[in-house]
Amino acid sequence: MTTVSLALDAPFTWGERTVSRTQATSAEDTVREIYRAHYGMLAGWATKLVGDPDLAHDFATEAFVKLLRNLDSVNEPRPWLYTATANLVRDHWRKRGREAIAYEKLQGGADPEPTDHATVMTVRDAVQALPDRLRMAVMLHYFADLPVATVADQLGKSQGAVKRDLYDARARLASMLEGTR
Template sequence: MTAVLTPASAIGGHVQRSADPVEDAVREVFVAHYGQLAGWAAHLVGDRDLGHDVATEAFTRLLSHWERVDDPRPWLFATAANLVRDHWRKRGREAKAYERFQGGRPGPEEALPGPDQAQLLSVREAVEQLPDRLRLPVLLFYFADLSVAEVARQVGRSEGAVKRDLYDARSSLAATLEEAR
């Protein structure tokens, strides 16, 4: 860690300190960023409680990686984005397993004609459809408000490659959303 952090939480008029300076530093980062991270994750997964679970897991992982993390905020958002991606993958696998279980037979809710899927496509769903290489930079740059340099550090690519990924993602999203109109 390049900067020394001090705890920001005060209880009963005095600063709450632990014997572990790492725990104090993580507590300060938690106070500063947990709410935004939890809200961001909740928006991505469409579930407030799951968003809080994702944010909590990201902070748990931060604690165990603290010595190797230069800047906690982008690291937390990248970790949360990976957790969200894992959630989306799991949800996709569960849907496929359910379809196999049904044996291709339509369930009761599938038998009735539903709304036009083109009208239901949201930006979130369009982002979910992006390839992994494009999805994480989009989530970090547009949804977590990280700079191109911070995104490049988190995904392990050059800034030029991240800019190209963002350009490709915008083109793909524009085409997908235009088709849905």
């Protein structure tokens, strides 16, 4: 078992506990405790995004594997896990979109009847339809319940840029969902 001494002195929290980074602990034990505190919420959040509990659990598990590999560079495990999972979900949505396009081409490229989104669009569909820069901010702020400052840090943007992205996303979502009430 590898023992690591986390480089930063700043404490971080998970669950009800605050842990000092200067405590020498094994990476596996640290991730195990973070896992106990956050796995259920992370998997549930991913399930709401992808609509498939098995796939969501795979994404949450993969995020924890990545956390184990990158633990020494992670300051705040919770937002890092949600960002990693959001990236996995985004990649899944992209792949699914490419597969749908390829399948349409294989079927002869016939355009189906246009869908009346006013009667069938869900919030999840609308969020999926947002551009990546807006979708990530929405997923992390509204669905993962991370503060704007944390979202900005995770996305490498200023707080003002994240606020603008959220404003733009709300406007687009309102427009898409306007007739679905």
